[in-house]
Amino acid sequence: MDGSVILDNVVMRFDDFTAIEPTSLEIRSGEFFSFLGPSGCGKTTLLNIISGFLSPTDGDVRIGNASMRGVPVNHRPTAMIFQNLALFPLMSVYQNIEFGLEVRGVDRATRRRKADELLELVALGGSGGKPVSALSGGQKQRVAIARALAVEPRVLLLDEPLSALDLKLRQHMRNELKAIQRKTGITFIYITHDQGEALAMSDRVAVMSAGRIQQVADPETLYHRPQTGFVATFVGENNRLAGRVIECRDGRATLDIPGLGRLSGRSGSELSPGRPAALFVRPESLSLSDAVGSAAASMLEAHIETVSFEGAWRMLEARLIATRETVRILVGQGAGDVLQPGQTARFGYDPDNAIVLADDGAPTHDAEMGETPRASSQPAQENRHVPSA
Amino acid sequence: MFRQLKARFGVPVAMAIVGILGVWLIAMVTLPQLQMIDYSFRPSLLPAEIGGPKDGWTLANYVTLFNNDIHLSIFFKTLWSSVFVTLLTLLVSYPLAYYLAKIATPGQAALCLLLLIVPFWINEILRTFSWFILLAFRGPLNEILLSLGLIERPIRFLNGDTGVLVGMVYAYLLFMVFPLYNAIESLDGNQIRAARDLGAGSLRTHWRIVIPHAKPGIATGCIMTFMLAAGSYAVPALLGSPGSRWFTQIIYNWFFEGGDWNQGAAYAFLLLILCIGFMALVMRLFKVGLADIAK
Numbered sequence: 001m002d003g004s005v006i007l008d009n010v011v012m013r014f015d016d017f018t019a020i021e022p023t024s025l026e027i028r029s030g031e032f033f034s035f036l037g038p039s040g041c042g043k044t045t046l047l048n049i050i051s052g053f054l055s056p057t058d059g060d061v062r063i064g065n066a067s068m069r070g071v072p073v074n075h076r077p078t079a080m081i082f083q084n085l086a087l088f089p090l091m092s093v094y095q096n097i098e099f100g101l102e103v104r105g106v107d108r109a110t111r112r113r114k115a116d117e118l119l120e121l122v123a124l125g126g127s128g129g130k131p132v133s134a135l136s137g138g139q140k141q142r143v144a145i146a147r148a149l150a151v152e153p154r155v156l157l158l159d160e161p162l163s164a165l166d167l168k169l170r171q172h173m174r175n176e177l178k179a180i181q182r183k184t185g186i187t188f189i190y191i192t193h194d195q196g197e198a199l200a201m202s203d204r205v206a207v208m209s210a211g212r213i214q215q216v217a218d219p220e221t222l223y224h225r226p227q228t229g230f231v232a233t234f235v236g237e238n239n240r241l242a243g244r245v246i247e248c249r250d251g252r253a254t255l256d257i258p259g260l261g262r263l264s265g266r267s268g269s270e271l272s273p274g275r276p277a278a279l280f281v282r283p284e285s286l287s288l289s290d291a292v293g294s295a296a297a298s299m300l301e302a303h304i305e306t307v308s309f310e311g312a313w314r315m316l317e318a319r320l321i322a323t324r325e326t327v328r329i330l331v332g333q334g335a336g337d338v339l340q341p342g343q344t345a346r347f348g349y350d351p352d353n354a355i356v357l358a359d360d361g362a363p364t365h366d367a368e369m370g371e372t373p374r375a376s377s378q379p380a381q382e383n384r385h386v387p388s389a
Numbered sequence: 390m391f392r393q394l395k396a397r398f399g400v401p402v403a404m405a406i407v408g409i410l411g412v413w414l415i416a417m418v419t420l421p422q423l424q425m426i427d428y429s430f431r432p433s434l435l436p437a438e439i440g441g442p443k444d445g446w447t448l449a450n451y452v453t454l455f456n457n458d459i460h461l462s463i464f465f466k467t468l469w470s471s472v473f474v475t476l477l478t479l480l481v482s483y484p485l486a487y488y489l490a491k492i493a494t495p496g497q498a499a500l501c502l503l504l505l506i507v508p509f510w511i512n513e514i515l516r517t518f519s520w521f522i523l524l525a526f527r528g529p530l531n532e533i534l535l536s537l538g539l540i541e542r543p544i545r546f547l548n549g550d551t552g553v554l555v556g557m558v559y560a561y562l563l564f565m566v567f568p569l570y571n572a573i574e575s576l577d578g579n580q581i582r583a584a585r586d587l588g589a590g591s592l593r594t595h596w597r598i599v600i601p602h603a604k605p606g607i608a609t610g611c612i613m614t615f616m617l618a619a620g621s622y623a624v625p626a627l628l629g630s631p632g633s634r635w636f637t638q639i640i641y642n643w644f645f646e647g648g649d650w651n652q653g654a655a656y657a658f659l660l661l662i663l664c665i666g667f668m669a670l671v672m673r674l675f676k677v678g679l680a681d682i683a684k
Contacts, residue, residue, distance in 0.1 A: 051586060053582060053586075071427050071587075073582075073585045073586055074586070074587075074588045074589060074590060075588075079584070079586060079587065080582075080583070080586045082579045082582070082583060083579075084577065084579055086579035086580050086582065086583035087581060087583075088576060088583070088584075088597075088598065090601050091601065099584070099587055099589070099597070100587035100588050103587060103588040103589045103590075103593060104588060147587070148587075151587055389582060
């Protein structure tokens, strides 16, 4: 069963607003693929195009190598899990799960057997007779999954289905979704604005912004090798220092940053001397200067403004003395103990852990959020990705 | 209720509100109805005989209906025709209400609702008369059908029940559209999308998802339309022919032409019992309670 999904130059325009810029992409059969982006980036539009609720202005969607042009929603080999689940409240759990089979003319006994199998799969065995209203949030989630799987889709589309759950349950359901995906081998296409979700579950992630796919890669690559400023700031946290390229050699780029002088990092995109670029250093890659201690390290002097305790870590917010920009630094407990707001400290980073990306005027995530770069705190991210390395 | 009003407005205002409501309900609704029930169980007498030996309670006025074949057939004809009007109105209103609630943009919906409501600013008699003109033997509808070649000679729409049915569907359309619209509007659009996504065609989506959700609205609309249709006087009087008389016309005749209020009251109560019976039946059929309908 070929569950591959190919977007062939898909464009979506509403009147004079372009929701999806020309987009081509191949999602492999059996892959857990996520579209990650802030609200309004076009990811839900893309999902609606794949499911057939919207017809693209131009381009084609191919599922299992068959063109979906002119194929209505109810004849596509896809099934959707809605953000609000959209379980049928007037039907029992059985009736919900069996609905798609009933539509296909499957007889009663086979329907019931299939529903029981699916209820076992989602660990809800024996709940078939209950009304939907008697279920908890997590159980409703499972029924929605079972209902969608009942029609044996080649592709399962998930529209932020976990967003209504509390943190603990959400983390649990993540693992469960991943396990179900492995067990069934169905292609999962997952839409989310929560990078923690996308990184934790996906085989590959497409980061979207303003109707455009910024980068498609596996989670590790996205985190360590972002290709655009948007990806660097949207996936995980990052400190952005803008300047101009001085030289570019052996995969290493050096920038001249006003007030800070020459700083370098790995070059992450096409760079040429004289062009604007930005250096991205993650909070966990910055450390107190004595901890770095090597000649390779680059130094920054900053004034500590806030210290927030986060269990094993402390997040510092500090203002660079030279440029008045705010940077965020993640430090381990030992180092964090001695730091107090009001102190001045020197921070360093290993250039191998920083990346330089061309600043082509494309929006970074922060600019899109209407914030000046690093001038204020990032939106709350309860699932900050902290690599163990 | 009194306690809540007292807490909110204080004793004097609360007492005034409850008092006015009580006077209105008792003096202007309940007592006249009781008076009519009393009338219906007494013989029609000359003023001088009232309170005399001939005066007393009797079922004679109710028995009259069952001894008069013509009246009885009109009684049941009114029942069936009203059911038919109700179903026809439902059939016309459902697509309209669905369009307004789920397909139209807010602007389109507002425009449509306005266009639906504006004719109702005109008196019902005048609206019914305009249908009289439209449906007349030499009226515009016949002219159009003739000029399109769909018919060879004009149809006498006003001769049988056609005119009455058309007039009633039109007159009571809004009483069906609004409860339906309210019910369908509250349906989460994702429910419809989910049904489609699971493979259901549009007929099945309506049958399994939209209609079950809209059931209280359908019941409300049906009850209102049936009550209005069964109790209608102007439409059958203007658009009907002698062959399509409505039971209300017979009641009217007892009161104002026969001058027999007692007989008229008995007939009116039989019609009321019919309507209540229908309402109970619909509520049982749709498995809805009074609370669902009041929503």
